Amino acid sequence: MKLYRIKAVLLHSWYHITHSVETWTDLFWNPLLDMLVYFLIAASFASRTTSAQADSIIIGNIFWNIVWIGQFSVAGGALWEIWSQSFSNLFVSSLTLREFLTGQMISGFIKSMFVFILGALLGYVIYHFSVLSFGVWLLVYIVELLIFSYAVGMLVLGLIFRFGVQIQSLSWLLIFLYRIIGAVFYAATVLPGWMGWALWSNPLTYIFEAMRQQNATGYINGHYLVIAMGLDMVYIVICYMALMKAFQYAKDSGSLVRMEG
Amino acid sequence: MKAMLEVNHLTKQFGPFTAVNDVSFAIAEGEIVGLLGPNGAGKTTTIQMLLGLITPTSGTISYFGRDFFRETEYCLSYINFASLYTHLQIRMTVAENLRIYALLYGVKNPDSRIAELLDLLEITQVKDQLYWHLSSGQKTRVNLAKSLLNKPRLLLMDEPTASLDPEIAQKVLVTIEQLQKHDNVSILYTSHNMGEVERLCDRVIFLDHGKIMTEDTPLGLTKRVGKSTLILTFDAPKKTVESYLVEGKYAFAFVRPETVEIKLSDRDIPKVLFGLSNKDVWITDIDIEKPDLEDVFLSIAGGTYGGVA
Numbered sequence: 001m002k003l004y005r006i007k008a009v010l011l012h013s014w015y016h017i018t019h020s021v022e023t024w025t026d027l028f029w030n031p032l033l034d035m036l037v038y039f040l041i042a043a044s045f046a047s048r049t050t051s052a053q054a055d056s057i058i059i060g061n062i063f064w065n066i067v068w069i070g071q072f073s074v075a076g077g078a079l080w081e082i083w084s085q086s087f088s089n090l091f092v093s094s095l096t097l098r099e100f101l102t103g104q105m106i107s108g109f110i111k112s113m114f115v116f117i118l119g120a121l122l123g124y125v126i127y128h129f130s131v132l133s134f135g136v137w138l139l140v141y142i143v144e145l146l147i148f149s150y151a152v153g154m155l156v157l158g159l160i161f162r163f164g165v166q167i168q169s170l171s172w173l174l175i176f177l178y179r180i181i182g183a184v185f186y187a188a189t190v191l192p193g194w195m196g197w198a199l200w201s202n203p204l205t206y207i208f209e210a211m212r213q214q215n216a217t218g219y220i221n222g223h224y225l226v227i228a229m230g231l232d233m234v235y236i237v238i239c240y241m242a243l244m245k246a247f248q249y250a251k252d253s254g255s256l257v258r259m260e261g
Numbered sequence: 262m263k264a265m266l267e268v269n270h271l272t273k274q275f276g277p278f279t280a281v282n283d284v285s286f287a288i289a290e291g292e293i294v295g296l297l298g299p300n301g302a303g304k305t306t307t308i309q310m311l312l313g314l315i316t317p318t319s320g321t322i323s324y325f326g327r328d329f330f331r332e333t334e335y336c337l338s339y340i341n342f343a344s345l346y347t348h349l350q351i352r353m354t355v356a357e358n359l360r361i362y363a364l365l366y367g368v369k370n371p372d373s374r375i376a377e378l379l380d381l382l383e384i385t386q387v388k389d390q391l392y393w394h395l396s397s398g399q400k401t402r403v404n405l406a407k408s409l410l411n412k413p414r415l416l417l418m419d420e421p422t423a424s425l426d427p428e429i430a431q432k433v434l435v436t437i438e439q440l441q442k443h444d445n446v447s448i449l450y451t452s453h454n455m456g457e458v459e460r461l462c463d464r465v466i467f468l469d470h471g472k473i474m475t476e477d478t479p480l481g482l483t484k485r486v487g488k489s490t491l492i493l494t495f496d497a498p499k500k501t502v503e504s505y506l507v508e509g510k511y512a513f514a515f516v517r518p519e520t521v522e523i524k525l526s527d528r529d530i531p532k533v534l535f536g537l538s539n540k541d542v543w544i545t546d547i548d549i550e551k552p553d554l555e556d557v558f559l560s561i562a563g564g565t566y567g568g569v570a
Contacts, residue, residue: 008364012350015361019352019391085348089407092312092342093365094334251316254275257309260347 001102005095009103013073016080017111023080026072026172027111028118031065035119039126052216058129059211060185062119066112066142067149067182067204068175073108074101074153075160075171082165085260097247105150112146134211137220141211144228148203151235152178158239158246165259184208203228203235263290264326265415265447266311271320273306273471280306282471284320288415291445293437295458295479297558298468304451307468308417311449312342324415338366343408344419345401351393355384355403358392359410366411378406382436398429405433409440415447416440422457430457437461455554465554467561474561483552491523491530492516493537494546501540509536527551 017023038061042054078100081087090100120131131138156171178184182204183191191199199205206228210221250256266288273281281303288294296304309315311322313333322329324336349358356375363371379385382402387395395403401421408416418437422430434457440446452458458465459479467474467482475482495502499518506513511533512524523533530549537544 002367004367005365008361011364012353012361015353015357016350019354080352081350084351085346086350088312088314089342089347089349089362090365091314092337093362094337095365096334248316251314254306254309254315257314 001096001099002094005093005099006103006106008095009077009100010107013077013103013107020080023076026076027069028115031068031115032118032122035061035065035122036126039123043127052212054127055129055215056187056212057185058123058127059215060208062116062123062131063141063145063208063211064179064184065115065119066145067152067178069112069115070105070108070146070149071153071156071175072171073111074104074150075156077104077107078157079160079165079168079171082160082259088257088260097244101150101154101243104153108149108153109146112149116142134214137214137225140225141207144203144207144225144232147229147232147236148207149175151232151239154236154239154243158243160259161243161246161250161256164255178202178204181205182208187212201231203231206231264288265290265292265324266449267321267323267326268307268311269321271307271310271322272318273303273310273315274318280471281310281317284468284471284473286466286473286476288447288449290414290447291441292464293441293448293450293462295462295465296449296451296468297455297458297465297554298474298561299558301470302468303471304468305419306471308342308344308419308449308451311417312340313337338411339413340415340417341366341408341411341413342417342419343401343404343421345404345421345423346419347404348400349392349403349407352391354389354391355379355395356388358403359407362407363410368410371410374410375406378409381409382406383432398425401425401433402429405436412444413446415449418448418450420452421450422452422454430454434461455558459554467557469561475557479554482557483554485557488512488524488526489530489552490550491525491533492520492546492548492550493523493544494520495537495542495544497540497542502537502542505537505540505542506533509533 038057042057045054045057078087081090123129123131134141152175156174159167159170181191181195181198182202183199184204188199188205188209206224210224210228213219213221264287268287269285271281271284272279284303284307286294296307298304306315310317313329324340327336329336359375360371363374368374376385379388382405384399384402384406387399387403392400392403405421422433425433437448438461441448450458450462462479464476465479465482466476477485496519499515502521506521506523513521515521525533534544534547
């Protein structure tokens with residue numbers, strides 16, 4: 001891996017963001033409006049229900065954006081190139097897929113932190129909820145959420161390499177399935193028992209449960225955080241391998257160049 | 262001469278379909294080689310394999326004596342690619358795009374290199390324009406600028422002048438000629454414009470159905486394809502000319518009573534001219550149409566080409 005090529009991917013991401021209204025809408029505008037709406041709902045609930053339930057909505061919203069933006073940066077970063085018919089041009093330089101991914105992940109981290117901080121500020125202003133109440137564990141939650149978001153981004157990108165751009169909408173939609181089965185906004189017990197396997201086999205459930213628990217009782221559920229990290233590792237390794245296999249398939253079958261039309 | 266590119270037994274199969282079939286060739290330093298063939302002949306697949314975008318089923322590729330699949334990063338850093346069919350990021354300006362590629366190729370002093378190339382290709386004025394706002398001629402020259410950023414030792418060009426107006430195409434061709442002359446760059450060039458190929462290429466490889474049909478210099482290829490056409494306009498009785506040509510067993514046809522087209526080999530041309538003069542035929546106009554690469558192309562595409570190397 002060469003740093004100057006990763007720097008090129010980062011610069012690419014920066015230039016793109018400065019020119020693309022769609023990226024601003026997808027990554028910043030929509031999440032901010034979403035947060036505003038949910039925070040106001042939470043604020044109105046707070047007078048009638050327990051603060052823990054309203055807090056769940058706030059926590060879910062602020063931290064969900066890390067997952068959404070992280071995965072979209074990885075998958076969407078490649079899609080913008082495919083739509084421009086410039087993806088293959090990038091890879092006839094010495095740029096490797098690993099360098100491309102690393103650049104997109106760093107870019108995703110920066111973008112998600114930008115939105116996260118804005119969301120945290122909004123949450124504080126509207127609802128007086130401070131993410132700093134999580135203390136140093138805040139960093140653990142962020143890292144675990146980011147790893148998962150990158151894993152899903154790689155999975156989506158792998159699927160695009162394998163099946164072509166006709167499934168590109170997965171880069172927006174697949175992650176939202178995890179918003180349900182990851183118990184992002186509500187306690188895991190809300191979901192029916194038959195969904196248990198889906199609920200407890202993804203790291204989001206453990207991370208958000210741990211956050212809600214810490215927020216409500218102050219207890220740090222280290223057990224859940226270890227499981228979440230373990231699952232994160234399993235997800236990222238499997239998704240990375242699937243992506244590499246799909247990339248090789250795209251080169252073998254010629255679909256890598258056909259994707260650009 | 263040192264080989265910049267060596268391709269041995271390159272084959273690509275997509276399921277039961279063989280797109281490229283046991284192709285072998287080499288390109289020497291400073292040589293421009295044309296890769297020609299009808300649509301679907303396997304030219305683009307070959308180039309994509311040479312760039313690592315498609316994995317070959319079998320065969321080897323080496324650049325500058327190094328195995329491409331083992332030393333991909335090294336090889337790619339010394340080659341580059343320009344094509345009508347691939348683009349740069351449409352939502353960025355020309356300068357931003359080129360800056361990114363300069364970084365990817367590890368170009369030192371990228372801004373001065375970019376300015377130098379924009380100046381060379383006469384597109385400095387579009388530097389701050391978004392790529393998608395450019396005309397196709399401007400895009401082609403920007404792509405060419407991108408392909409020259411790393412001062413490549415070997416350049417792969419896939420129809421770089423298609424859809425350009427003659428003036429811009431001429432500028433691109435001059436740039437390519439300068440690259441060969443001043444920088445000794447080797448070039449693999451595909452085009453459907455036979456005139457361009459004849460002008461630029463030292464050697465031509467004809468592909469059809471994934472196989473190399475023939476390989477030679479443009480002149481060598483046209484010599485093999487067939488006879489020239491001698492068109493004579495004369496002031497004499499038609500019968501005199503006709504009887505001379507019948508006697509000599511030439512293939513001919515009168516397009517007008519005073520104009521005849523004769524198919525013959527180059528060495529028979531003086532013989533016919535002297536022979537007719539000796540019969541008191543006053544020749545008022547002479548025109549010779551020699552076979553060109555287009556004839557070679559058509560004979561290969563039509564399956565009538567017999568000069569397999």
